[in-house]
Amino acid sequence: MSDTTDYVPPRVWTWQKGSGGRFANINRPIAGPTHDKDLPVGRHPMQLYSLGTPNGVKVTIMLEELLALGHAGAEYDAWLINIGQGDQFSSGFVSANPNSKIPALVDHSGPEPIRVFESGAILIHLAEKFSAFLPTDPAARAECLSWLFWQVGSAPYLGGGLGHFYAYAPIKIEYAIDRFAMEVKRQMDVLDRRLGESEYLGGADYTIADMAVWPWYGGMAKGLLYEAGEFLQVQEYKNVIRWADQLGERPAVKRGRMVNKASGDPATQLRERHEASDFDTQTQDKIAPKE
Numbered sequence: 001m002s003d004t005t006d007y008v009p010p011r012v013w014t015w016q017k018g019s020g021g022r023f024a025n026i027n028r029p030i031a032g033p034t035h036d037k038d039l040p041v042g043r044h045p046m047q048l049y050s051l052g053t054p055n056g057v058k059v060t061i062m063l064e065e066l067l068a069l070g071h072a073g074a075e076y077d078a079w080l081i082n083i084g085q086g087d088q089f090s091s092g093f094v095s096a097n098p099n100s101k102i103p104a105l106v107d108h109s110g111p112e113p114i115r116v117f118e119s120g121a122i123l124i125h126l127a128e129k130f131s132a133f134l135p136t137d138p139a140a141r142a143e144c145l146s147w148l149f150w151q152v153g154s155a156p157y158l159g160g161g162l163g164h165f166y167a168y169a170p171i172k173i174e175y176a177i178d179r180f181a182m183e184v185k186r187q188m189d190v191l192d193r194r195l196g197e198s199e200y201l202g203g204a205d206y207t208i209a210d211m212a213v214w215p216w217y218g219g220m221a222k223g224l225l226y227e228a229g230e231f232l233q234v235q236e237y238k239n240v241i242r243w244a245d246q247l248g249e250r251p252a253v254k255r256g257r258m259v260n261k262a263s264g265d266p267a268t269q270l271r272e273r274h275e276a277s278d279f280d281t282q283t284q285d286k287i288a289p290k291e
Contacts (some may be wrong), residue, residue, distance in 0.1 A: 017192055026086055032094060038206075039092035041078030041108075042274055047152030049079050049096060050103035054215035054225075055119045056157070057102045060273075061211045062126050062133070067276065071130045074107055078259045078273040092161030120152045123208040134209045138291045144202035147194075147209035155216045157183045158225070167226040183234060184220070188237050191217055195239035210247060215257075218244035 015029050041047055046063065050056035066074035069261070081087040081102050088100040097104035097117035105112040105122045105128075111128055116125045124145075127134035135141045162180035165173055194201060201209040216225070221240040223229025235241070247253055258270040258279070 005225070026088075027084060031098065032089075033091040034086060034089040035091070035093055037090035039090070039096060039106075039120075040077075040079055042079075043107075044075040044077050044274075045107065045109040046076035047079070048260075049093060049105075050079050050258070050260045051081050051083055052259060052263075053102065054155070054219060055101075056260055057215040058119045058212050058259055059105065059122050059126075060259040061215070061253050062123055062208065064252035064256045065211070065250075066126065066130050066132060069130075070134060070271075071132065074126070074130060075276075076273070079261050080262060080271050082096040082262065089134045094186045100174045118152075120148055120212060123148065123212060127208050132204065133211070135202065135205065140203055140205075142199050144207045144209045144247060148212050151209070151212045151216065152185050155188065158216055158220065162228065165241045166228055166231070184197065186234070187233055188217065188220065188240060190223060192237040195208050200243070204245075208244075214244065214247050215254070218247060222248075234272055249287065 039047075048059060048063070050059060054061075060078060061290060063074050063076050067107045079211045081104075083102060087093060087099075087242060088102060093104065094100055096106055099117060101117070103117075103118045103119055105125070107116065107125070109129075114125075117124045123133065126132075126211050135144055141167060157180055162177070162184050165180060169176075191201075198204070200241040201207050201213060217240060220232070221234050221237055222227070223234055229235075258268055258271045260271065261269040262271055263269075271277075
């Protein structure tokens with residue numbers, strides 16, 4: 001790898017398979033499957049194929065919140081997709097999500113299965129299907145969707161931007177880290193100002209906007225992402241911390257955080273979820289990888 005001060009982009013870019021640091025084995029410039037493997041299908045209407053990253057947690061929180069409201073049709077099987085091992089490039093997963101990113105949902109509640117990919121689209125699909133967590137008043141709906149899509153557009157700066165260059169890049173590039181740190185702090189200030197005037201992002205009510213933003217920016221506010229809390233001085237954002245703590249105490253959020261989680265304390269992991277009772281009867285064979 002060339003020293004960053006000497007690097008001049010070539011006239012034509014070529015793929016260096018060994019580049020990319022920690023994620024070199026799963027990053028590639030082409031789409032499509034790498035191997036044939038069907039996705040498993042459980043008995044519930046909703047089949048989720050995911051991993052307990054912030055984008056995956058959005059959807060498991062939503063499903064658990066719907067079940068908490070009594071929507072039996074939101075019962076789901078959550079299957080673990082190990083992106084480190086390339087599960088997202090199986091033929092079955094690519095059929096569910098041609099973009100090969102988690103999460104992917106297949107809704108089997110109708111006459112024909114419906115695939116939904118991209119976490120924001122999944123949240124809207126579920127909210128509209130069950131008439132929950134998405135306001136019907138035009139102004140409130142617009143506010144909710146505006147914050148939802150704010151997250152969709154902003155989080156890449158926090159994840160693939162700051163997260164990659166601060167925590168995962170094989171070399172530390174001062175310009176890249178400074179550029180993305182500045183943008184993430186600006187985003188945190190945007191949220192802090194909003195949450196200083198409103199209990200939730202969409203207004204007085206808890207919505208899919210909060211579910212989308214919380215796993216990323218709530219995690220950052222609590223210093224849980226990339227161990228960058230001190231670096232970004234996240235304690236400055238008092239309103240975001242208040243909101244992050246408030247949502248973090250919701251039982252459905254606590255359950256949603258566990259589903260498809262495959263790292264950290266084993267006691268916080270439920271690698272696959274197929275019944276509500278899985279949370280109550282959690283045992284080591286359910287949370288540990290099968291040999």
